[in-house]
Amino acid sequence: MKLITLKVDNQPVQVEAGTTILEAAKKVGVEIPTLCYMEKINAIGACRICVVEIKGTKVLQPACVTPVAPDMEVYTSTTAVRKARNLTLELILSNHPFECLTCIRNQNCELQSLAETFGIREVRFPGENPPYKADYSSPSVVREPEKCILCRRCAAVCDKVQTVNAIALQERGFNTTVAPAHHRPLAESVCINCGQCTLVCPTAALHENDEIERVWAALNDPKKHVIVQTAPATRVSLGEEFGMTSGSIVTGQMVSALKMLGFDKVFDTDFTADLTIIEEGNELLHRVKTGGTLPMVTSCSPGWIKFIEHFYPDLLPNLSTCKSPQQMFGALAKTYYAEKMGLDPADIFVVSYMPCTAKKYEARRPEMQSSGYPDIDVVLTTREVGRMLRQAGINFTALPARDYDDPLGISTGAGVIFGATGGVMEAALRTAYELVTGQELSSLDFNDVRGLQGVKEAAVEVGSLTVKVAVAHGLGNARSLMEAVKSGSADYHFIEIMCCPGGCIGGGGQPIPTNLEIRADRIKAIYMADELMVMRKSHLNPAVQQLYKEFLGEPLGHKSHELLHTHYQARDKFLIPAT
Amino acid sequence: MDSIGCQCIEESYSELEPFIAQYAGQQTALITVLHKIQETLGFVPYDLQVKVADTLGVPISEVYGVITFYAFFSLKPKGKYNVSVCKGTACYVRGAPKVLTALEKELGIKPGDTTDDGNFSLEVVYCLGACGLSPVMTVNKDVHARLKQERIPKILAQYGE
Known part of the structure; x- marks a missing residue:
């Protein structure tokens, strides 16, 4: 490894050859501003905000793509640099709508903060505005092209990740x-x-479809019994909406806050995550015993489901028929829970708090009405829940911890780890091992399937069978795994796929920013939350056991099929317009 | 599509299909393939965009992006006479917008469109490499320089039938 010595703003620094000026400057404590840059994903030097002066070169160079050279002297705040940055900002702003006060990204916008930092007080150039209208067609993501600064970060994530x-x-x-x-x-x-594009968009050109008004309306309707379920990953990210450090575990405060908003019951998606393990585990065993389609692939992640429907329709028989935990919850809320409480399901309003924009789409799939009603009424993301709590003036960080309500709030650590990549697999292995062998696991931690590596593999002895498993997160990784399955070179029994990098903790509805370090913090928090649980195996969840006894009968039984399982449809991957 | 005539479309497709097929899996051949389609048909129809995307393994969003980036490609059949108005910097400051308005008025179409009789199509390009002659436009391969809006009807009349 070759080391290079250079000076940034007169401070000597030594870095590896190939390092960019941007990275070298960080080492001496100088943060060069960037807009279009994303490490490894979008290093294209397009926006020119990061330009710096290099002694001996005539023109300013973009720090994000310029590698260091020996004895280089870099200046990051000269008059020429500052003038160039201000001009660039002014030009970007020349066709930007000045709607900051009414914009969904107000006070969390990279363009706004750069304009503030650089003290842009006027924009001298009236630019020509692009002729495109906002696109509200998607239940998940809204496009506002006039707010786009063409940094290409969204397109890079959509393509490369x-x-x-x-x-x-x-x-x-x-x-x-x-x-x-x-x-x-x-x-x-x-x-x-x-919604990964919404996480990386520096402005509000791409953002979540905000549905909080529908939830406020339900909460204020005395006829409605309004309940909420919280996804595993939400308990390790909601704190960030209130300035807490990434990886703060806020389960108890989150329950308190949601009760203060006026929800009649606060339940946990972890409960149906445990239920998923029972249904999916039995499905896998059934497939292994009867020679069914293998590898079986998980079906919790609605982004992944639409991806396989478009791009690998041939592999749809490999998908588990289990609905996602969100949808299982909705179906049970309007049947089992309604019966238990003596409520008319028509009066139950189910809100789902997810880290995910794709869940909004999933909830609206026509097949997701097995209770006779839409199983889920509204899906909110972490950003929307943060907004609601701020509107209600709830001092989140000062709240006491409270417990989830019974019975749909009882869960195990196995349910919690659904929030991180590898978690569903680990939860399944904990249960499969004990159910098949009848023996207790000596260690519950399956470290091979944890962590941020793109594709993970493990082989686990379960009785006489060596179960081969694989885990992928991020659809680029999922794609390479599916290619292996398609070509027959993969002999796995079970595959877990999560659409978003890092799993649900890195979901498109999570707080902005969500980057690699923050993902790692949240993952650490998920496993810590698992360890803090009294019960850590899905099959030991007493509420799930009771559910089978009182209502479902047996795993994969008639009622399960009706309420907890689903089907998929092949979709075109080109979708040409009708002429 | 009417302006192309019917039987030649089928002939063109039977020529284009094997041409596209020979680039199977070669993403870098995108422009070469689109070029051939444009030359053969005078535009790149939707079904061939899909065929190219599928055969070469390029996302349809990228195929469309390339077609709409280069003025050479067109999404609709071009007219017998294709009018390209330069709106590059030099032409722009020397009155290209006025020239364009005059053309739109005279032809009754917007850039990207073709007249109903299939005679004229209009497009905006960014630099024809003749900045010294600005504002400039081409009609097929003829260059018309130092344009003034008043001259537009007369220029077009040379081509009208």
Whole structure:
């Protein structure tokens, strides 16, 4: 490894050859501003905000893509640099709508904070505005092209991380825009609703479909019995909406806050995560015993489901028929819970608090009404819940911890780890091992399937069978695993796929920013939350056992099939417009 | 599509299909393939966009992005006479917008469109490499320089039938 010595703002620094000026500057405590840059994903030097002066070169160079050289002297705040940055900002702002006060990203916008930092007080150039209207077609993601600064971060994530390519750069000059092919609405594109673009958009050109007003209306309707379920990953991220450090575990405060908002009951998706393990585990055993389609692939992640429907329709028989925990919860809330409470399901309003934008789409799939009603009424993301709690003036960080309500709030650590990549697999292995062998596991931690590596594999002895498993997160990784399955080179029994990098803790509805470090913090918190649980195996969840006794009968039984299982449909991956 | 005539479309497709097929899996051949389609048909129809995307393994959003980026490609059949108006910087400051307005008025179409009789199509391009002659436009391969809006009807009349 070759080391290079250079000076940044007169401070000597030594870095590896190939390091960019941007990284070298960080080492001496200088944060060069960036807009279009995303490490490893979008290093294209397009926006020119990061320009610096290098002694001996005539023109300013973009720090994000310029590698260091020996004895280089870099200056990051000279008059020329500051002038160039201000001009660039002014030009970006020249066709930007000045709607900050009414914008969903007000006070959490990279363009706004750069304009503030650099003291832009006027914009001298009235620019030509692109002719595109906002696109509200998708239940998950809203596009506001006039707020787009063409940084390409969304397109880079959609391409390089998710390999979906629903959106890309279209047209040229003033007409340039990021859009689906043929300018189709997002809802009529291959967009899988993951919302990763909303996490990386520096402005509000792409953002979640905000549905909090529908929830406020339900909470204020005395006829409605309004209940909420909270996804595993929400308890390790909601704190960030209130300035807490990433990886803060806020389960108890979250329950308190939701009760203060006026929910009649606060339940936990972890409960149906445990239930998923029982149903899915039995499905897997059934497939192994009867020679069914293997590998079986998990079906919890709605972004992944739409992805496989578009891009690997041949592999749909490999998907578990289990609904996601969110949808199992909804179906049970309006049947089992309604019966138990003596409520008319028509009066029950089920809110689902998820880290995910794709869950909004999933809830609206026509097949998700097995209770006779929409199983889920509204899905809120972490950003929306944060907004509601701020509107209600709830001092989140000062709240006492409270417990979930019974019975749909009783869960295990196995349910919690659904929030991190590898968690469903680990939860399944904990249960499968004990149910098949009748022996207790000596250690519950399956470290091979944990962590941020793109594709993980493990082989686990379960009785006489060596169960081979694989885990992928991020659809680019899922794609390579599916190619292996398709070519027959993968002999796994069971595969877990999570659409978003890091799993649900990195979901498209999570707080902004969500980056690699923050994902790692949240994952650590998930496993800590698991360890804090009294019960850590799904099959020991007493509420799930009671559910089978009182209502479902047996796993994969008639009622389960009706309420907890679903089917999929092949979709086109090109979707040409009708002429 | 009417302006192309019917039987030649089928012939063109039977020529284009094997051409596209020989680039199976080659994402870098995108422009080469689109070029051939444009040359053969005068535009790149939706079904061939899909065929190209599928055969070469390029996302449809990228295929469309490339077609709409380069002025050379068009999504609709071009007219017998294709009018390209330069709106590059030099032409822009020397009055290209006025020229364009005059053309739109005279032809009754917007950029990207073709007249109903299939005679004229209109498009905006960014730099024809003739900035010294700005504002400039081409009609097929003829270059018309130092344009003024008043001259537009007369220029078009040369091509009208």
